[in-house]
Amino acid sequence: MSGFQDTCSICSTSMKGQAIYTGECSHSFHFHCVYSNGNQICPVCLVKWKQVPPTFSPPPPPNYNSHFAAPFYRSVPPPPPIYNNPFAAPRFSFYNNNEPDVFDDDEALDVQSSSNNATDTTTDGLSFKRLLMETYTEVPAVPRLAAVDDFTVLVHLKAPDSISNQNSRAPVDLVMVLDISGSMSGTKLALVKRATGFVIQNLGAADRLSVIVFSDAASRLFPLTKMSDTGKQHALQAVNSLVATGGTNIADGLRMSGKVMQDRREKNPVASIMLLSDGQDTYDMRHSFVTGGTQNWSNNSIPVHAFGFGNDHDAKLMHSISERSRGTFSFIENERAIQDAFAQCIGGLLSVVVKGLEVGIESANPDILLRSLKAGSYKNQLMPDRKSGCIDVGDLYADEERDFLISVNIPKETTFTCLNETSLVKVNCHYTNPLTKEAVNLVSENATIKRPESVGEENVVSIKVDKQRNRLQSAEAMEQARKAAEENDLKRAVSILENVRKVLSESVSAKSGDPLCMALDSELKEMQDRMASRRTYEDSGRPFMLSGVNTHGLQRAMGSACGGTFGAAMGASYQTPAMLGMVAQSRADPYQPASSSFTFKPRPR
Known part of the structure; x- marks a missing residue:
């Protein structure tokens, strides 16, 4: 690096007039940022420094005798404010261990701004785009005198198009729950810090973020805070101050994230939790999970998107957490792809266009019964009379598609009725536009099938x-x-x-x-x-x-950061334009390490 580097790559603020540390790799940072970062690895290029600032030393051992001890970051004073920077003075301390009993300290929403956003969206027509709903039969026709016991009808749904700008989408409340146990030290923590920084930088001023970290216990780095320029700077400083030590108390991290969501005074239209861990829970999380000790988050219907980091995490536990909350479970085998995985997740969260989608299916013929609903992981129910059923889909990202299979019987049609077709089912959808709060009700035309005297080869x-x-x-x-x-x-x-x-x-x-x-x-x-x-x-x-x-x-x-063919398979099947765009942005990040060269190779016995 030949010229002067204007900004610190850790806190993203100016380095003019500040004490600077420059590593052997030529990357420069505020001295206090490097000091509080707490490791000997460059946060930009991941090169291990041979020479470090003289005040670098291992973090002091945690004070386990103190009820309020925080064993997951160094007990150092916060970096001094940069008084010539209007965004530098912290509004709250990231080092305060005295948590309130109720987490009602979320930053207030800007009601006027939210109202303006809704008005702008109505003006440009985005709010009038509706869910696309279509039905398809497995074959176009069934002979009039034939009866079929198990005939398949496909219900196809597609969410409205991608949102084009920050002011034309629903704002998000996001809680990130990060594992900073001892196994996360070194490169892992550096990668997670960078990936979290990417999330912070891509949130809008109306979005709110809280970060919770856990090792032997959990703690909030900061309450739900709007990601304005000021909020982003403080969030970045807090995340980059972390060091890894201690055990893995996933239950405490989840409990605290649920409490943040449950206790907040105000709510953005979209809410989600992102959980990352690289190890086995060391505090009997499985017992706590099974017996209901972590119900704070599940009762709130807040999806938990779980990221299993590396080969040593508890995949069954992480998958179970995401499954119960209707979130996603991602296996991040290639550690350097964590930023792409986070990018894909927030690419979806920042494009929610359908909330609380419920799909109803009804028989359109007195002689037709619903045999089964095949809805994958989505909760569904058939009524006892087999004349109707419902599927609880939840939220959809822009451009997302959902396909469900309904099995019905098809009765004979007697010749004297002179019917050319038979009505099978009709579909209705109910959901809310998360930005305008508009309730939307849609009803499809009946799915029908032709009933000729006989069918030919064209009936494919x-x-x-x-x-x-x-x-x-x-x-x-x-x-x-x-x-x-x-x-x-x-x-x-x-x-x-x-x-x-x-x-x-x-x-x-x-x-x-x-x-x-x-x-x-x-x-x-x-x-x-x-x-x-x-x-x-x-x-x-x-x-x-x-x-x-x-x-x-x-x-x-x-x-999809597993390497091998998995990434290609998932990308081809379910990625949306918003997800693809955010991943492309992640890969264009000059500080993002290459992550596409990984190939799975079975470990020898």
Whole structure:
């Protein structure tokens, strides 16, 4: 670096007139930022410094005898304010361990600003875009005198288009829960700091963020705070002051994140929790989770997007947390891809256009019953009379699609009725526009099927229906194979996957070259490879399969940073333009380490 570096890469503020430290790698920082960062690795290029500031020293041991001790960052005073910078004076202390009993200290929302945003959105027409709702039958026609017991109807939903700017989307309340236990030291923590910084920089002034860290216990770095220029600077300083030490108390981190969401005085339209951990819980989280000790977050219906970092995390626990809360589970095997995974997640969260979506299905014919609803991971219910049912979908990101399969019976049509078609089902949707608070109710036309005297070769199977059947069969096979593997029967698990691959290869959609079917086959093949041995399965096969089950069950892209073919499969299937755009922005970050060269290789016995 030949010229003067204007800003510190840790806190993103000016370095003029400040004490500066320059590493052997030529990257420069505020001296106090490097001091509080607490490690010997450059936060920009990850080079390990051979020479460090003379005041660098290991963090003091935590004071376990103090009830208020915070063992997860150094007990150093906050960096001095930069008085010539209007954004530098902190409004609250990041080093205050005296947490209130009630977390009602969230920063107030700007009601006038929110109102203006809604007005602007109505003016440019964005709020009038509605959910697209379509139905497809597995074949166009059934002979008039034929009866079918199990006939499939596809319900296809697509959310409105991507939002184009910060002022035309629903603001977000986000809580990030970060593992800073001892196993996160060094490069891992540096990567997480950078990835968290990327999230902070991409939030808007109306979005609010709170960061919770946990090791032996959990603590808030700061309350829910608007990400204005001032808020972003303080958030970056707080995150970059962290050091890793202690155990892994996931339960306490989750409990505190739920409390932040539950106690807030005001609420942005969209709310979510991001949880990252690289290790096994050391405080009997599993017992606490099973017995309801972490219900604060689940009762609030706040999705928890869990990121299992590396090969040593508890994949079953992390997946269970996300599944209960209707969040996502991402396996981040390639540690340097954590920023891309975070980017994809917030690309979705910052583009929510549908809230609380409920889908109702009703029989459109007195003689037709609903046999089953195949909705993947979404809660669904059939009424006892089999004449109606419902699916609880929740929130949708811009451009997201959802496909559900409904099985019905088709009765005979007697010749004297002279009917040319039979009505099967009708679909209705109810949801809220998160920006305008508008309640939207949609009703489809009846899904019908032609009833000629006979059908010919033109009565072919719908590829749209067939590929969704393949998706659901694959997800079921993944779960069955995982259960077999957990019972120590890897041979049977591999056989289950091999059998479903054969079924896929013979399907109409696969023979037509459907991209989803090709991606499913690649993913199933890689799952087989990750069952080469018990050790390989436990290292990467288990989290890989759980992430796949979660992905296809929710039809939502995860933080696909596993390497191998998985990233391509998930990207082709479920990524939205907003997600792709945010990931592209992450990869364009000059400080983002390369993450696309990773290839899965089974570990030798």
